[in-house]
Amino acid sequence: MRRAVIAFTAFMGGLILVFLVGASTAWAEGEEVRGTLRLQGQPVQGVKITVTSDADAPVGDATTGADGTWSVPIEKSGSYKVTLDQATLPAGKALRDPNRGTLTVQVFEGNARNVLFGLVDANAPPAGQGDDGGGSSYWTRVAQLVFEGLNLGLIIALGAVGLSLIFGTTGLTNFAHGELLTIGAFLAFFFNTVLGLHLLIAAPIALVIAAAFGWGQDRFFWGQLRRRKTGLISMMIISIGLALFLRALLLFLFGGGGESYDQYVAQAGIQIGPISATPKSLVAMGIEIVVLIAVGLALTYTRLGKATRAVADNPALASSSGINVDRVIRIVWAAGTCIAALAGILLGTTQNLNFQMGQQVLLLMFAGVTLGGLGTAYGALVGSLVVGMFVQVSTLWIPPEMKTIGALVVLIIVLMVRPQGILGRRERIG
Amino acid sequence: MDWTLIISRAVEAGIGSEAIIYALAAIGLNVQFGYTGLLNFGQAGFLAIGAYAIAVTVATFGLPFFLGVGIGLLLAAVMALLLGIPTLRLRADYLAIVTIAAAEIVRLVVRSVALSDTFGGTDGLQAFSGSFYDMNPYPPGEYGIPPIIGFDNRSMWVLTVGWVLVAVASFILFMAMKSPWGRVLKAIREDEDAVRSLGKNVFSYKMQALVIGGVIGSLGGFIFALSRSAVQPDLFSTDLTFYAYTVLILGGAARILGPIVGSMLFWLLLIFIGTGMEEAVNSGAITFITVNQVGAIRLMLVGLGLVLLLIYRPQGIFGDKREISLDAR
Numbered sequence: 001m002r003r004a005v006i007a008f009t010a011f012m013g014g015l016i017l018v019f020l021v022g023a024s025t026a027w028a029e030g031e032e033v034r035g036t037l038r039l040q041g042q043p044v045q046g047v048k049i050t051v052t053s054d055a056d057a058p059v060g061d062a063t064t065g066a067d068g069t070w071s072v073p074i075e076k077s078g079s080y081k082v083t084l085d086q087a088t089l090p091a092g093k094a095l096r097d098p099n100r101g102t103l104t105v106q107v108f109e110g111n112a113r114n115v116l117f118g119l120v121d122a123n124a125p126p127a128g129q130g131d132d133g134g135g136s137s138y139w140t141r142v143a144q145l146v147f148e149g150l151n152l153g154l155i156i157a158l159g160a161v162g163l164s165l166i167f168g169t170t171g172l173t174n175f176a177h178g179e180l181l182t183i184g185a186f187l188a189f190f191f192n193t194v195l196g197l198h199l200l201i202a203a204p205i206a207l208v209i210a211a212a213f214g215w216g217q218d219r220f221f222w223g224q225l226r227r228r229k230t231g232l233i234s235m236m237i238i239s240i241g242l243a244l245f246l247r248a249l250l251l252f253l254f255g256g257g258g259e260s261y262d263q264y265v266a267q268a269g270i271q272i273g274p275i276s277a278t279p280k281s282l283v284a285m286g287i288e289i290v291v292l293i294a295v296g297l298a299l300t301y302t303r304l305g306k307a308t309r310a311v312a313d314n315p316a317l318a319s320s321s322g323i324n325v326d327r328v329i330r331i332v333w334a335a336g337t338c339i340a341a342l343a344g345i346l347l348g349t350t351q352n353l354n355f356q357m358g359q360q361v362l363l364l365m366f367a368g369v370t371l372g373g374l375g376t377a378y379g380a381l382v383g384s385l386v387v388g389m390f391v392q393v394s395t396l397w398i399p400p401e402m403k404t405i406g407a408l409v410v411l412i413i414v415l416m417v418r419p420q421g422i423l424g425r426r427e428r429i430g
Numbered sequence: 431m432d433w434t435l436i437i438s439r440a441v442e443a444g445i446g447s448e449a450i451i452y453a454l455a456a457i458g459l460n461v462q463f464g465y466t467g468l469l470n471f472g473q474a475g476f477l478a479i480g481a482y483a484i485a486v487t488v489a490t491f492g493l494p495f496f497l498g499v500g501i502g503l504l505l506a507a508v509m510a511l512l513l514g515i516p517t518l519r520l521r522a523d524y525l526a527i528v529t530i531a532a533a534e535i536v537r538l539v540v541r542s543v544a545l546s547d548t549f550g551g552t553d554g555l556q557a558f559s560g561s562f563y564d565m566n567p568y569p570p571g572e573y574g575i576p577p578i579i580g581f582d583n584r585s586m587w588v589l590t591v592g593w594v595l596v597a598v599a600s601f602i603l604f605m606a607m608k609s610p611w612g613r614v615l616k617a618i619r620e621d622e623d624a625v626r627s628l629g630k631n632v633f634s635y636k637m638q639a640l641v642i643g644g645v646i647g648s649l650g651g652f653i654f655a656l657s658r659s660a661v662q663p664d665l666f667s668t669d670l671t672f673y674a675y676t677v678l679i680l681g682g683a684a685r686i687l688g689p690i691v692g693s694m695l696f697w698l699l700l701i702f703i704g705t706g707m708e709e710a711v712n713s714g715a716i717t718f719i720t721v722n723q724v725g726a727i728r729l730m731l732v733g734l735g736l737v738l739l740l741i742y743r744p745q746g747i748f749g750d751k752r753e754i755s756l757d758a759r
Contacts, residue, residue, distance in 0.1 A: 106553050173523045225741070233469065233522060237679070238740045240672050245733030252726035363534055366527050374523075399544045408531040415528055416516035 033082055033107060034071030035115040036258070037064045044068050044093060044119065048085040054078065054104075063088075079106055082115045093119055143274040145392045151281055151350075153368075153388020154288035156361060157381050158343035160368040161295055162336025164380035167369070168312030169329050170226065173236045176243035177340060178362030182250055182355060184210045184341020185348040189254075192261050199263040203345050207338050214337025218330045243359070250355040258352030284346045291339065292381060299377055308332055309377075364391065364404070367411040373421030382422055387411075431709050438578045439705045444698035447585070447657035450592035451477070452696065454650030455674040456681070456689030457599050462643035463675075464683035465607060466636060467619035469526040472513070473674050475533030476644040478666035479505045480651020482540055482549065485661045488558035490548050495561040499652065506648035509536075510641040518636045530668055541663035554662035562656050563587065588657045595653070596690060599646050604686045615639055616684070616753075676736045682749030691747060704728045 033051055037044040050061040051072040059080065062070040074080065083102045086095060095101055095117060107113045163177045187209055191202035225235055267278040299305035310318040311328045319325045347357060364387055372383025387407050394406040414421065443449065455473050462468040483502030487493045513532055517525040540549040549555065568583035581589065606612050614635055617625045626632050655661045673696075681692020707724045710716040719727070745751045 173526065230741070234740050234744060236469075236523065236526065237675060238737050240675070241733045241736030241740065243733070244669070244672060244736065245730050248726045248729030248733060252723050252730065363531055367531070370524075370527060399542065401542050402538065402544065405535050405538050408535050411531055412516060412528055415520065415524060419516075419520050419524065 032071050032073045033080060033105060033113045033115050034069065035117065037068045037070065037117060037119065044090060046088060046090065048088045050083045050085065052081045052083070054081065056081070074107060079104060081105075084117050089119075095119060140274040142393070142396065144276065145395060146389065147275045147277060149389035149392030150385070151285055151388070152364075152392055153385035154285055154292070155343050155347050156364050156368050156388050157292055157384035158288055158346075159340050159358075159361060160365045160372075160380040160384045161292070161377055162332075162340045163365055164369045164372070164374070164377050165308065165312070165332045166336050167374060168376070169308065169315070169325075169332050170222065171232050172222065172239065173232075175236065175239045175362070176246060177336075177365065178358030178360070179243050179246040179250075180210070180214070180337050180340040180358065181344035181347065181361065182358035183213065183246065183344070184337075185344035185353050185357060186250055186254060186355075187341065188345045188348065189259055189261060189353055192263070193259070196262075199261050199349075203342075206345060207341055210341030211334045211338035215330055215334040217337070218333035222333070223326060223330065247355055247359060254353075254355060256355065258354050260352055261348060264349050280349055284349060287342070288346065291342065295335075295339070296378065296381070304328070304331065364388070364407060367407050370411055371414050371421055373423045376421075376423050379421055379423035386422075431706075431713050431715065434577055436702060436705045436709055438580075440698050440702035441578055442581070443701035444694045445579075445589070446581075446697070447588055447592060447653060449693045449697045450589070450596060451650045451654045451657070452674055452677045453596050453690050453693035454592075454599065454653065455647050455670070456678040456693055457596070457603065458643035458645075458647035458650070459674055459678050460643075460683060460685075460689050461603065461615075461639050461646065464678065464685070464688070465612065465619060466615045466639040467522070468518075468636060468640060468643075469522050470529045470640065470643060471526045471668070471671055472529030472531075472533035473643075473647045474666045474668055474670040475529070475536040476506050476509065476647035477651035477654055477670065478533070478536045478540065478663070479509060480648030481655035481661045481666070482555075482651075483648070484652060484655050485550075485555040485558045486548060488561070489550075489555045495558075498558075502648050502652060503645055506644045506651075507641050510644035511637065514637045514640045518633055518640070530671070533666070533668060533671065537663050537666050549663070550661075552663060554660055556660045559656050559659040585657075588653065592653045592657075595649050599649065600686050600690065607686070611635075619684075672736070673732065676732055676739070679736070679739050679744065679746050682746035684750070684753045685746075685748040688746060688748050695747075700728060700732070703731060 035049075037047055045064055045068065047064045047070075048061060049064070049070050049072070051059045051074065053059055059074055060072040062072045064070045072082075081102055081104050084095065086101050089095075101117075103115055103117075105113050105115055159177060159181055162180070163174060166172055166174055166177075184206055187206035188199065188202045191197045191205050192199050195202075197205070222235070225238065230238070264280045267280050269276040269278050297305075299309060307318065307323045307328050308331075310321070310323055311325050315325050318328075344358060347361070351357070365384070368384030368387045369380045370383065371386055372379025372381065387410075390410060391403045391407045395403050398406060455477055458476065459470060459473055462470045480502040483505055484495065484498035487498030487501055488495055509532070513525075513529055517528045539545065541552050542549075543551055545551075563584055566583060566587040568586045570583050572580050572582060573586050574580040607615070614625060614630055617630075618632055618635055622632055625635075654665070677692040677696045678689050679692070680696055681688035681690065704724055707716065707719075707727065708721050711719060711721050711724065739746065744754050
């Protein structure tokens with residue numbers, strides 16, 4: 001066992017080294033107000049931002065750099081007014097709400113306070129908000145939200161399939177699964193921006209490394225714990241410790257700010273019927289659907305897929321009928337991690353990369369898995385799509401910032417009404 | 431390297447308000463996880479309820495301080511009931527997922543813009559602790575053992591109330607766990623079906639454990655809010671729960687002194703390592719990291735510590751390996 005832990009530590013150490021080669025870190029020091037001005041992921045340069053104290057005494061000003069960042073150091077905590085000089089905005093760009101050019105923010109001791117200014121493209125009317133209140137625009141919005149929900153649901157499904165298969169075959173509720181998404185996204189980021197490879201080359205390399213990481217994780221860590229007959233609850237808490245460790249490692253290596261890939265950052269939307277979508281999100285959805293169908297077919301028709309389902313059903317029986325259970329589990333880990341990494345990379349093309357990005361969708365993945373039925377791969381697919389759709393469509397009635405709450409409430413209600421989930425079986429719950 | 435500063439900070443953290451907050455959170459978890467075997471992953475939500483009950487009652491509605499305390503205790507009990515009803519009959523990991531989701535719901539509600547008039551949004555609430563500090567019997571000044579320990583009179587008041595709460599909660603728990611009631615809880619942890627076959631209402635006992643643990647957690651929330659005179663939603667993220675688990679497992683689950691010693695040691699070590707590394711960076715002894723990365727290293731150590739503890743010493747400092755419910759279904 002000791003050897004195994006040493007091996008695992010060495011494995012992690014190697015991973016750290018890979019990252020360390022050229023990880024860029026942008027740390028802020030002391031108290032300051034800062035921010036990054038972006039429009040559709042593209043930095044906005046040369047905008048003047050002025051900071052004054054609450055009593056309108058000038059504190060300092062800054063101009064956004066080529067990467068859109070700005071920061072103004074301040075001397076003590078307190079309340080400050082941050083003003084964006086709208087005259088300095090480049091042509092075609094405007095504040096989303098022109099009345100919010102001055103924001104009052106509270107800066108706490110020792111904190112760097114991020115200030116966000118929402119920008120819009122002044123030339124293009126915002127999507128899905130043509131005429132207000134009209135019946136057709138309402139349905140346009142519904143269509144748009146269903147589309148976005150499908151997009152989110154597919155990403156959740158990619159993560160949830162691995163989570164569900166690992167649960168099914170080993171009984172482990174893996175709280176570190178969100179970090180697998182983040183690791184995938186940052187591996188691609190490393191090859192993309194640090195080594196300068198095109199994302200289309202960086203992503204496959206990242207996926208291979210992620211699969212190796214998943215394989216190694218089971219070979220050197222979880223497999224050893226299983227052999228020691230570590231309890232399932234114990235393993236669950238160990239996975240939490242691992243999640244804390246991996247998240248902090250990514251924070252250490254890449255810093256707490258948002259990052260983005262070099263390619264496919266900003267794309268103009270194209271109009272398909274009532275829906276406005278970027279080409280990259282259409283391609284991403286295509287990839288997601290293909291991968292999910294492939295996983296489904298593989299589970300149903302290949303020998304390995306059948307073996308996987310057999311192990312999930314009854315490991316002892318599977319083992320006695322000649323299936324190499326450890327090998328199946330290891331492949332499930334590798335494949336699950338690889339798919340999760342793909343989800344992370346695709347998520348990274350639509351939002352900023354952040355060390356918490358995986359953790360933020362972990363609960364949605366749990367919701368999808370639980371809704372579909374713990375341990376059933378098809379259930380995880382269906383459940384995730386429902387969750388993603390629900391999260392987005394619910395913004396018709398509730399504020400967008402509360403959309404996650406809706407999904408979590410539904411998760412709790414489902415457990416009250418039908419604890420085995422949509423496709424689960426009664427016997428698994430008790 | 432200023433060793434006096436490092437040791438002073440570490441010792442102060444070991445007996446300071448953080449140690450109290452995590453001790454109370456972990457005592458609550460001890461009732462649920464340590465004695466009864468329930469996996470509550472939403473302890474942060476109970477702390478948030480306690481903290482926000484005081485803050486909202488006083489700062490938003492201008493009502494008396496003790497009413498806020500009462501509301502906090504009541505809401506924590508209600509939340510435990512709401513969570514327990516759907517999940518206590520199900521498998522352990524369902525309770526874990528539901529409680530973690532519930533804690534996130536609490537956090538997302540109090541940080542939402544739509545309700546910021548009541549809860550203060552992401553900035554949280556301030557200016558609610560006046561009547562608590564008006565009760566402070568300590569005259570202004572510095573207290574402690576210079577040069578290592580030094581607290582002002584406000585901190586002294588928080589620490590006094592906090593450690594009294596820890597002592598009272600631990601004493602009640604000590605008596606309760608010696609009683610027949612406590613033995614039923616432990617029996618549920620060991621073999622639920624056996625207890626059921628003896629005619630005990632397992633669901634009811636589990637519910638009682640969940641409520642009591644949640645209420646003790648909300649006490650930690652009170653101290654959290656009062657010691658800082660401010661509440662902010664993102665302080666109550668799921669990491670708080672997991673740190674509390676680390677504290678509990680470090681000290682030893684299913685032991686009265688486990689959470690207390692665990693919390694003191696956790697903070698002592700964390701601040702000692704953190705401040706030590708910061709000092710080393712500032713004095714040039716360590717050059718390959720920046721001061722800001724020290725925070726991330728500290729977090730990595732917590733995660734690594736939790737993993738290693740569970741692999742090599744799941745019973746922690748005081749615990750008994752046979753008594754830890756880590757092998758449940």
